[in-house]
Amino acid sequence: MKNYFSINDIDSLDTWVEEAIALKQNPLTNKDLGKDKTIGLLFFNPSLRTRLSTQKAALNLGMNVMVMNFTGEGWSLEYGDGTVMDQGNSEHVKEAAQVVSQYCDVLAIRAFASLKNREDDYSEKVLKSFMEFATIPIVNMESAAGHxxxxxxxxxxxxxxxxxxxxxxxxxxxxxxxxxxxxxxxxxxxxxxxxxxxxxxxxxxxxxxxxxxxxxxxxxxxxxxxxxxxxxxxxxxxxxxxxxxxxxxxxxxxxxxxxxxxxxxxxxxxxxxxxxxxxxxxxxxxxxxxxxxxxxxxxxxxxxxxxxxxxxxx
Amino acid sequence: MKNYFSINDIDSLDTWVEEAIALKQNPLTNKDLGKDKTIGLLFFNPSLRTRLSTQKAALNLGMNVMVMNFTGEGWSLEYGDGTVMDQGNSEHVKEAAQVVSQYCDVLAIRAFASLKNREDDYSEKVLKSFMEFATIPIVNMESAAGHxxxxxxxxxxxxxxxxxxxxxxxxxxxxxxxxxxxxxxxxxxxxxxxxxxxxxxxxxxxxxxxxxxxxxxxxxxxxxxxxxxxxxxxxxxxxxxxxxxxxxxxxxxxxxxxxxxxxxxxxxxxxxxxxxxxxxxxxxxxxxxxxxxxxxxxxxxxxxxxxxxxxxxx
Amino acid sequence: MKNYFSINDIDSLDTWVEEAIALKQNPLTNKDLGKDKTIGLLFFNPSLRTRLSTQKAALNLGMNVMVMNFTGEGWSLEYGDGTVMDQGNSEHVKEAAQVVSQYCDVLAIRAFASLKNREDDYSEKVLKSFMEFATIPIVNMESAAGHxxxxxxxxxxxxxxxxxxxxxxxxxxxxxxxxxxxxxxxxxxxxxxxxxxxxxxxxxxxxxxxxxxxxxxxxxxxxxxxxxxxxxxxxxxxxxxxxxxxxxxxxxxxxxxxxxxxxxxxxxxxxxxxxxxxxxxxxxxxxxxxxxxxxxxxxxxxxxxxxxxxxxxx
Structure with missing residues (x-):
């Protein structure tokens, strides 16, 4: 599996559910699997459950976790192709996604709908742009149109x-x-x-x-x-x-x-x-x-x- | 000890002080004690010393640390019993405390006095609500009326x-x-x-x-x-x-x-x-x-x- | 080496570059070197690459990482000598630097130029004050006048x-x-x-x-x-x-x-x-x-x- 963008990325639902229930019984079974692997969690929106449960999941697998809040800690990204970037956005997702891919082994992203423009939201530009340009797997921690x-x-x-x-x-x-x-x-x-x-x-x-x-x-x-x-x-x-x-x-x-x-x-x-x-x-x-x-x-x-x-x- | 809410939770002050001074000499002695245990640090207010020293203490015990700033990264909580939550607060502490208890083994919380309403502050609603609803030990990282x-x-x-x-x-x-x-x-x-x-x-x-x-x-x-x-x-x-x-x-x-x-x-x-x-x-x-x-x-x-x-x- | 404030702290550039290229081939070779050592990353400004790459570097060396955003999570510092601190700044760098030195083994700091007062910026008061008062090595993660x-x-x-x-x-x-x-x-x-x-x-x-x-x-x-x-x-x-x-x-x-x-x-x-x-x-x-x-x-x-x-x- 490359990305977990939607439930269509689940190849066998029954098996997955069964495996998850087994993991719940023994959450530390696979603690060697993530050794020296790093997950980056990128938040474009607030999060409590997703933030902590995804960190906990990564820790259970022995992974390193790096959390980045784009609001506050970073800056706003540009997604348009060919844009003359003379306005508010400081970096294009092309660079951001490729660069972060070099520091992490997996990237999980939260980016809510703006609810201003339906077409724009349902195009899933944030998640899809990261999937296009990143060179590591992307996990959807709630995107504009799916969770x-x-x-x-x-x-x-x-x-x-x-x-x-x-x-x-x-x-x-x-x-x-x-x-x-x-x-x-x-x-x-x-x-x-x-x-x-x-x-x-x-x-x-x-x-x-x-x-x-x-x-x-x-x-x-x-x-x-x-x-x-x-x-x-x-x-x-x-x-x-x-x-x-x-x-x-x-x-x-x-x-x-x-x-x-x-x-x-x-x-x-x-x-x-x-x-x-x-x-x-x-x-x-x-x-x-x-x-x-x-x-x-x-x-x-x-x-x-x-x-x-x-x-x-x- | 269930919680460390006030100094009344210290069962024997002399012994505690003595033990702390011993820990200071050999801070890594108990590094196995916290293995695969996770502390959540919840900040409702800014912090420098408390933030870093509590993290360091947890690291010295071999614990995982997850930090969550409610301001900025999360949302505001409701504490009232029976409130119709149609105003600013997005989540009731009943859920927040129970949920976070499932991702962590210990929870440390900072929540300052508002200094607007004395009765309200001295009721210690934030810490006391978390102690009521959480199913894991709570540590006071400075509450309305105590540190x-x-x-x-x-x-x-x-x-x-x-x-x-x-x-x-x-x-x-x-x-x-x-x-x-x-x-x-x-x-x-x-x-x-x-x-x-x-x-x-x-x-x-x-x-x-x-x-x-x-x-x-x-x-x-x-x-x-x-x-x-x-x-x-x-x-x-x-x-x-x-x-x-x-x-x-x-x-x-x-x-x-x-x-x-x-x-x-x-x-x-x-x-x-x-x-x-x-x-x-x-x-x-x-x-x-x-x-x-x-x-x-x-x-x-x-x-x-x-x-x-x-x-x-x- | 005490601090990495400017490239003048590099004692032999050719050797350093050669060593860095070797590290890149085997980034986990020195994973024991940082065991039970803690780096504090202090951000007075936003950061993406520096934040994540410095964390990753520390993880590759087996270090613990504690990240602190001064904007939002902390408060503003005073740098003046003898200032009567009755205005906006809550803590003097003298205390902040000495205190943080006790929780960490290395401190990395980002503090941009204000671009309002050249003399002030080029005096590098943030980095130089931390170097003066801290008792641990300081790493420059981009200061007013250098990166x-x-x-x-x-x-x-x-x-x-x-x-x-x-x-x-x-x-x-x-x-x-x-x-x-x-x-x-x-x-x-x-x-x-x-x-x-x-x-x-x-x-x-x-x-x-x-x-x-x-x-x-x-x-x-x-x-x-x-x-x-x-x-x-x-x-x-x-x-x-x-x-x-x-x-x-x-x-x-x-x-x-x-x-x-x-x-x-x-x-x-x-x-x-x-x-x-x-x-x-x-x-x-x-x-x-x-x-x-x-x-x-x-x-x-x-x-x-x-x-x-x-x-x-x-």
């Missing part, structure tokens, strides 16, 4: 907790005071199409995700109906894809105890951070059925598996 | 330099252009009540520390008188506790050579950073009796001892 | 690529939208006076570097003429030394394919970051003769050699 480490985490978590072979999984949109990217939802939708599950998406009209992502997945605009008999309820806000970046605050979509009663005693999932009592009521996230903390724990093993796969090919 | 790593450092330093069994120690308030927390002074006062010392506090009227901290410690509003025959002069500014956050700039309280003449050739101590010629004259801090640099050196061994105690219980 | 790690890198790179024993090397000024320091140019000029090369500087009138730097080096105001038969073209913008900090944007000085035709098929060098199509045309920097990426790669080995020399003396 495949989260989606792998989610596959691991659902596999650990499922009781039926083919559980019903519902992705439910939730309100939020700010405009959030579609990245987490996109990768989760892609992942659910790879897993053996009855998968339904529910959201208000106008909050449809991109067709090229949802494909044939059923969409139900009636949240109560969608939640019926669900085994897993995955909750996440995203701003509008069609009216790009439009905020959705409709509080009737908040997940409540009442709504969870429609489900088959479903597990509650969320990628975190979550705004309590806006996205979900305290009673739901604090209930026994909430698995958000264990889900966050699995971030380490998703990252560790991806890095292990990369190191094994080097 | 117990500094106080342990001070106990070590006084023990190293004292000539009499029961030295006279004076905590003298000093002027400062900005409003500073009472944290360092509070923990030092608590520590001096545990040590065998003649301890006196001196400050202008209106700058009394909290009664629940100073208890029976004598307060002398006459600085010259307080300094008489002192063996150690510990200087520190704090803003008013009673007129909460009020700045005190009275330059007549600055420590000068003249004032030091009242003492019994006292050692000069300060936690640093110090504003020269505002808090203390150059001639005093640059004199042979100034032990501020050695005091800062002991920060490493105070932190290392605390971490060692924690690791030994894990 | 000796870059210059050593450049010597390595020219040595690797030169075909003649005494190549013609041209330092050509280039336009830039912002005011940049003279540091890189200064150290390169100093280095070229140590190497066996025909060395010429070319820049517009008014952009002369300091006399005490350029000494007897020929200056040609005609760029085309200077480039004639060059083996290496080293391009770099700097703001005016004489009209201190004045920006130079004259686009006729941009390096183009046309201009490179005057050379003897010269290698193109630049320290990076570079503003494409302002400093140099895409066609030149993307050509086979551009060695800027390999030049950046050599940053690791220049830093590693300097650290190795320091560690060997400890």
């Amino acid at each position: 495949p480490l989260q989606a792998l985490t989610d596959a691991i978590t659902i596999t650990e907790h499922k009781k039926a072979n083919k559980p019903k999984v519902v992705l439910s949109w939730a309100p939020h005071p700010k405009a959030l990217p579609q990245a987490v939802a996109n990768s989760f939708v892609e992942m659910m199409q790879q897993m053996d599950a009855h998968f339904v998406i529910t959201h208000p009209k106008g909050f449809e995700l991109a067709n090229h992502i949802t494909k044939e997945v059923p969409i139900d605009y009636n949240q109560d109906n969608a939640l019926k008999d669900a085994d897993f309820v995955y909750v996440k806000n995203w701003s509008s894809y069609h009216d790009y970046g439009k905020i959705g605050k409709d509080s009737s979509w908040k997940i409540t105890e009442e709504k969870m009663k429609h489900t088959a005693n479903a597990k509650f999932m969320h990628c975190l951070p979550v705004r309590r009592n806006v996205v979900v009521d305290d009673k739901v996230i604090d209930s026994e059925n909430s698995i958000v903390i264990e889900q966050a724990n699995n971030r380490t093993y998703a990252a560790q598996l991806v890095l292990k796969k990369i190191l094994e090919k080097q | 117990p790593l500094q106080a342990l450092t001070d106990a070590i330093t006084i023990t190293e330099h004292k000539k009499a069994n029961k030295p006279k120690v004076v905590l003298s308030w000093a002027p400062h252009p900005k409003a500073l927390p009472q944290a360092v002074a509070n923990s030092f006062v608590e520590m001096m009540q545990q040590m065998d010392a003649h301890f006196v506090i001196t400050h202008p009227k209106g700058f009394e520390l909290a009664n629940h901290i100073t208890k029976e410690v004598p307060i002398d509003y006459n600085q010259d008188n307080a300094l008489k025959d002192a063996d150690f002069v510990y200087v520190k500014n704090w803003s008013s506790y009673h007129d909460y956050g009020k700045i005190g700039k009275d330059s007549s309280w600055k420590i000068t050579e003249e004032k030091m003449k009242h003492t019994a050739n006292a050692k000069f101590m300060h936690c640093l950073p110090v504003r020269r010629n505002v808090v203390v004259d150059d001639k005093v801090i640059d004199s042979e009796n100034s032990i501020v640099i050695e005091q800062a050196n002991n920060r490493t061994y105070a932190a290392q001892l605390v971490l060692k105690k924690i690791l030994e219980k894990q | 000796p790690l870059q210059a050593l890198t450049d010597a390595i790179t020219i040595t690797e690529h030169k075909k003649a024993n005494k190549p013609k090397v041209v330092l050509s000024w280039a336009p830039h939208p912002k005011a940049l320091p003279q540091a890189v140019a200064n150290s390169f000029v100093e280095m070229m006076q140590q190497m066996d090369a025909h060395f010429v500087i070319t820049h517009p009138k008014g952009f002369e570097l300091a006399n005490h730097i350029t000494k007897e080096v020929p200056i040609d105001y005609n760029q085309d003429n200077a480039l004639k038969d060059a083996d290496f073209v080293y391009v770099k913008n700097w703001s005016s030394y004489h009209d201190y900090g004045k920006i130079g944007k004259d686009s006729s000085w941009k390096i183009t394919e046309e201009k490179m035709k005057h050379t003897a098929n010269a290698k193109f060098m630049h320290c990076l970051p570079v503003r494409r199509n302002v400093v140099v045309d895409d066609k030149v920097i993307d050509s086979e003769n551009s060695i800027v990426i390999e030049q950046a790669n050599n940053r690791t080995y220049a830093a590693q050699l300097v650290l190795k020399k320091i560690l060997e003396k400890q």
Whole structure:
């Protein structure tokens, strides 16, 4: 495996999930694999879980970690081809990617959507430019339109907790005071199409995700109906894809105890951070059925598996 | 020991000080103790000594270190119970603390007083919330109302330099252009009540520390008188506790050579950073009796001892 | 070697370059040398290459690395002797340097020119103050008036690529939208006076570097003429030394394919970051003769050699 850009880079999902669960039991088994190897973590945006779990994953593999915050510690990069760089950007990604490739063995990058220009965001210029110019493997720590480490985490978590072979999984949109990217939802939708599950998406009209992502997945605009008999309820806000970046605050979509009663005693999932009592009521996230903390724990093993796969090919 | 929140978490001060002084002689003795253990350092405020000495202490114990600056690298946390999180805060400490607990074995946290609301500051909501929700030991790297790593450092330093069994120690308030927390002074006062010392506090009227901290410690509003025959002069500014956050700039309280003449050739101590010629004259801090640099050196061994105690219980 | 402040700290350039090239072949040969040694990297300014390559160099030597960004993570330092510190600066460099010396074995510092006051900048107060007060070796990661790690890198790179024993090397000024320091140019000029090369500087009138730097080096105001038969073209913008900090944007000085035709098929060098199509045309920097990426790669080995020399003396 060269890069881990999207879940399409997973060659055999079942095997990966199985291996990740095994790693979780013995996280230090492969501590020699990363010896004298260095991962660079480049952050163009804030991060808590991803920052710490990816570092931890690398440490579990015996790697050196170098963290670089582009905002604050570095400068802004130029991505355009042929640009006369007489404005704000100090360095072209062509140089940055090639240079950093010489100091590291793997590069992990976080670069959120701007939510100003859809075409620009979905072109994934940051991640794709680094993949084009870097000479080492690139790992996506959440890009403009995808968050495949989260989606792998989610596959691991659902596999650990499922009781039926083919559980019903519902992705439910939730309100939020700010405009959030579609990245987490996109990768989760892609992942659910790879897993053996009855998968339904529910959201208000106008909050449809991109067709090229949802494909044939059923969409139900009636949240109560969608939640019926669900085994897993995955909750996440995203701003509008069609009216790009439009905020959705409709509080009737908040997940409540009442709504969870429609489900088959479903597990509650969320990628975190979550705004309590806006996205979900305290009673739901604090209930026994909430698995958000264990889900966050699995971030380490998703990252560790991806890095292990990369190191094994080097 | 679960947490190191205050000096009350020290079970036997004499033994701890003795052990710290021994560690200082052979800092790498316990390098296996922290093998494959990870400490997370969470900074909600700037730090130089604490940042580097705590890292160094962890490295001396063979630990991995992950540093996270909440300002800049992360986002602001919510601490309220039941809050509808539709304002600025992106994540509740309930999740943050539980999640980070899964990536680390020990968590050290710095969170200063806001100096806007005394009740709020002295409730120690940041540290206490992390202690409530985290599932790993928490170390206080200076909270709103206390700085117990500094106080342990001070106990070590006084023990190293004292000539009499029961030295006279004076905590003298000093002027400062900005409003500073009472944290360092509070923990030092608590520590001096545990040590065998003649301890006196001196400050202008209106700058009394909290009664629940100073208890029976004598307060002398006459600085010259307080300094008489002192063996150690510990200087520190704090803003008013009673007129909460009020700045005190009275330059007549600055420590000068003249004032030091009242003492019994006292050692000069300060936690640093110090504003020269505002808090203390150059001639005093640059004199042979100034032990501020050695005091800062002991920060490493105070932190290392605390971490060692924690690791030994894990 | 105590410090690596300028290229004058190199005792034998030929040997150093030879050793660095050998290190590059086997970067992990000296991994025991830095065991249980800690380097502190202090950044008063942003950094990409220097930050990561110096970390990598330290890791290659088995050292621990502690990174500290003074902007954001710390506070501003005072450098004046006898200052009454009642303004913005929270700590004097006297304390900061002595304290950090106790937590680290080597200290590397980046502190750019302000470009507001030439005398102040060229006094190198940050680096010189740290060298005065620190008790451990100091490495210059680019100071107000010099960048000796870059210059050593450049010597390595020219040595690797030169075909003649005494190549013609041209330092050509280039336009830039912002005011940049003279540091890189200064150290390169100093280095070229140590190497066996025909060395010429070319820049517009008014952009002369300091006399005490350029000494007897020929200056040609005609760029085309200077480039004639060059083996290496080293391009770099700097703001005016004489009209201190004045920006130079004259686009006729941009390096183009046309201009490179005057050379003897010269290698193109630049320290990076570079503003494409302002400093140099895409066609030149993307050509086979551009060695800027390999030049950046050599940053690791220049830093590693300097650290190795320091560690060997400890």
